[in-house]
Structure formats: C-alpha cells, structure tokens
Amino acid sequence: MADVNLFLLQLFTGLALGSVYVLLATGLSLIFGMLTVVSFAHGAFFMVGAYIGVYQYGVTGNFWISLVVVPLVVGTVGLLTERFLVRPLYGRGIDYPLLLTFGLSYVLIEIVRIFFGVQGIPISTPEGLRGAVNIGVGHFPLYRLFLIVATAVVVGGLWLFIERTRFGLIIRAGARDPEIVRVLGIDISRVWLLVFGLGTAIAGLSGILAAPIRAVTPEMGIPVLVESFVVTVVGGMGSLAGAVVAGLLVGVVFSLTSLYAPAFAETSIFALMALVLLVRPQGLLGRAGLMG
C-alpha cells in the first residue's frame, strides 16, 4: 500500500502548500473585490511582513509576538499607502493603481536591501513546531500542519468578520454598490482605507507564517505574487470563497503533478488557469464583468 500512502501524503502536502496560496489570495481578493485595485505590491508586503517578523523574533526570541506585531505594522503601512498613494488615483481607471503598486513593490524591495542586505536573513522553525510527525500515511512537518490550522483560523475569522458584523455588512454593501452606501450616509472612503489595510495586514501575516519554510530574501515576494494572482484568477477576482477553493486546488494540482511529472509542475498551475479562463472566464466563483 506504499503507493496509496504516498499519494495521500502528496495530497496532504498539496493542501499545506495551498494554504499559503489561500492566505495570499485572500488579501489580494479582498482588496480587489472592494476597491477594484489590483495590488502589485502584495508580494512586497508579504516580504516586508517576513522581514519585520524575523527581526522581531530575533530580538525577543518569541515567534508568537511576531504573529501579532507583523499584521499591525504591515497593516499600518497599508493604511498609509491607501491614504496617500492609492486614494488620489480613484476614478482614474484600473491601470493607475496597478502601476503605482508595481513601482511601490520595487521601492519596498530596495529599502529592505538597504537595511538588511541582499543576502537574506536566517530564521529557524519556532521551538515546539520543529520536526515531523506521523500522520498515518507518512511523516509530515509539524510546522506545515500548523500552517494549515493558522490559515483556517485567519480565513474563518475573516469570514465571521465580513458575514456577521455590522462593519462586514458595510463592506459587502460597498462592494455591491458604493454609490448607494454613500447615499445612506456612510463614509465609504474610510471603509476602503480599512479594507486596504486589512488586506495588506494579511499579506504581511502570510509572510511571517511562510518565513520558516522559505528563504527570507528581498525578492521572496516576486514568485509569490505570480502564484497568488493565478489563484485569484482561478477562484474569481474578488471572491473570498473562490480564493479558498482555488488556493487549495492549485496546491493539490501542483503537488500531484510534481509526483507524476515533476518537470511539468510549474506549468500545471498555469495550464489550470488557462483551462478555467476558457470555461469560466470570471473564475470558479467570481462574478462576471467585474473587471469591466
């Protein structure tokens, strides 16, 4: 039964891989769904989150503090970005904020290079989450199990926030029809500000969560940005449920292709994206015409 076990382990690896994609795409999708801003700085915020988290971890020796500090700091950077850089561009077409955030990502990478060097900084897996555990079908890294749980908690919390709170109601309404929300006397620009900050905070959080399994380098956000766009497109731009489903799907497709045809693993996720775009141009759970 070794083959079945290997298949199941591989499937599980795919889910863990997918959970990183889910976190990233969630933030990206939230910002796009609400503001129709395609944030090309998402990968850079991911990287900044990793750096701040690792730095903090190095200073205090406590990884858990990073999980609180990073979203706050990176979220604040996000708030400032929206208020002073993105806001003046509203109403000018989708390419303006896109180019702006693209430029911003290079500025952030360069700043990190200046302060921390080009080499990258080391981080070891936090105490208590090291090593591998037997999950019945083989040994699996404990930290990756933690990653699946952490993703579930973040996404679950976000879902409750959007579906069950008054502010979430405003967000949903604002995404449907900002005009009416404004007529009802709600300051929509403040909502946009907070949503951008929230999406950015999640990007930062995924950065520090991914740091122990990846190299922390100034360019770490670049491939991640590409992958999270694939996930967002597959799931449907602006759909949270779509980001979750697509994130896991992309992880599993990548993982299973790696087992049977490793040379095509990288291509497989783009093939999946092309297939989805052919059959359902709006993405698996996306609404049609949002990009228009």
Add this chain to the structure above:
Amino acid sequence: MNNFRISPDRRRVLLGAAAAASSPFWFNIARAQSDPIKIGFPVPLTGPFSAEAQGQERAAQIAVREFNDAGGFKGRMAELLVRDDKLNAGEAATRTLELIEKDKVNFVVGSLSAAVQLSVNNVTKARKVIFNSISQSDTINEASDWSPYTFHEALNPHMTAGAVGRYLFKNFGKRVAFLTADYAYGHEMVRGFQTAGKAFGVETLADIRHPLGTSDFSAFLPRIQALKPDILILCNFGRDLVNSVKQAADFGIKSTTRIATPVLLFTARLAGGADAFDGVVGGASFYWGLESSVPSARAFNDKYRKAYGGEVPSDYGALGYGGVRTVLTAVRNAGTTEADKVIAALRALKYDYYKGPQYYRACDHQSVQSVLILRSKSKNMKDKNDVFDIVSIEQPGEGNLRSCAELGHKA
C-alpha cells in the same frame, strides 16, 4: 636656503602646467598615456544569486586595488567595470558586447551561471577578448565552446561532483536520489556524480528536476522520503539550495538520509541558518577556514577583512579575486595588454593567490586546483562565520579532470 619657498621660476612653471592641464588638447594626451586597464565584470547583481555576485564583486575590487597600490602597470591603473547580467543569457551577451564595443574593456572576468557564461564566452570569443570565467561549467572546457581566449578560474562540475561524490559514496552509501535544478549547472553536476559513482556501483533511485528559482519544494519531498535513499544530493544553487535544504530538513529526511550538495555555499549557509544545514556535506573551491593551513588564504582573508569591516570572503568571492588577479599579473608578466601575449603569460602562470597552488591546463585553460569537502556544523562555532568543518581536501591533479581528448581538444 629654504626648500619650501616657491621661487618665482618654479611658480611660473607651475602656472604653465596648470594652464596646460586645463587645456582640452593637453588633457587628452595626458589621459592617453595613462589609459586604465579596463576589466569588464558582468555578474547577476540582482536575482536569486545576488548575494554570491556581491561577494564576487567585492573580492574582485580587492585584486584591482592591490594592483593599483603596487603602481599598476607602467603607470596604467586597473579599473573594474561591473555590470548586472540579471542571470539572463541575452542580457549578459548585450552587456558584454557593450563593454567591449563601447567601454573598450581589455578583458572580461565574471559570470555566475553555468548557462550565462557560455553566452558571454560566445561574445568574447568572436571579438578575440580574453574571458576568465569565475563560475562552474563543464561545457566551457569542451572544444565546441572553448577558444584560446577562454580561461576558467572556477571549478567545473566534473571536478566538484567527482570529489564530493568520492567522499560521499565512500562514507555514506550507494543508494542516491537527486533533486536537480533544471538547467546546465544541475545537469552537469548529476552527470559528474554519476560518472564518479560508476567505480562505487552507485544506484540512482530518482533524479527529480525542478525549475530554477523554486520557492517551495514540499511537493517533491514525500517521494524522496518514501525512497529512503542513503544520500540525497541537491544539485541546485543559491536560494534554491537554501529553500530545499530547509524544507528537506522539515520533512525529517535527515533521519534516514545524508543531505549533500555539490557546492556548499557559504552565503547559502548564512541565509539558511545552522539548524537547517546541520550535517549537510558539500564541496567548495574555497572556505575562509582554510587559513589555518594555507598562508595565501590567510593573506587574502586579511585583505578582505581590512577592506570590509572584518567580514570574511565567500567561496565565489574568492573566485572573483583569483580571476582578476591572474589576468592583471599576466599583464605585468607579458609587459602588454595585447591579448595573445597575455594568453601566453596566463598559460605560463603557476600561482597561489588564495587557496594553494593552481595553474591553467594547457589544452582547455581550466584552472587545476584543490576541491574542499565541507560539512556544515551547528555546534562549537567560534563566531557567526565559523560554519563549516573542512572534512577532506582533494589535492589538485589533472587526473580529476576530463582528459583533453575527451573534451575534443587535439593533443
């Protein structure tokens, strides 16, 4: 008589000189006499190998400064023209062409990719400019790519994988799995290990290829875990190496398997941390710890420490130093910067600049040199740079290289 008072005559001479110097006509002639010796230096300053490229540049600058401090060559100073090749063959060819045509460089030293150096070599070969490559490649030695203008200061995969393989197969077992970056470097390394493995009866359980610049290797690891090889050889480089070592350690692969890599990078170990790399075995052209037994290594380290606030040079950094210093020394020995005479001087060179004796083999200009076998440690470290133990040194010998006939060179 007061020597320090400027006499009216001397003042006039000084004025005249100042006037002459300020005239554009004079200025040009003065410059022509002390034309610098220009060395083009294309390396991937951005991208996944940027840390190693930075080391190359820093060490190369030391060779240049040292040459200039010693008075240069007949008053001509050396100058390093550093360009970012972005780890891209097309970019590297364009930059190299620019360096030759526009900047009129005398020599080209550089590169940090098995694939990119071949495109640089193509350009320098056509323009008859000496190129000293400081990055691993087997192909560059072969008659089809090689030219009399081609020199190779770095190790090549056949030497590196051969030395590392002989150590591994003797000490850790014969059932081997490879995780390989899918480009020239990875392919050549695997071939090197398999060639060396024949004598030991080594069995390849799997050779899994991954794209250059992969950030998550987890999808490849369950299969390797299930195979339980004696040795897992990661034939990748730079950040790919850091990521794959970290993640393989997470998957608990070390409990059944020795993790090894052809080139155990100093920079990768610093970025990856002691725990993840603990026990990983690999080869290197240089490690600063060599200074305890090799005087030239100590001298080079001290120069580097002095120039860069106590830092120690990396393995690829040392190649940047060696690659530039050999060329500049050859200029002095030849008494000219003319390519053909400098080639003759390089071929005659027997040098020991940073790691022990070296020389360029006559048929392919490959630098014959030692290969260090290193093991990464996590205990008893004296400082942050004390990261490896040198467990073995394969002494220089042409027997460890592919023969000239095998490479297609006429004897």
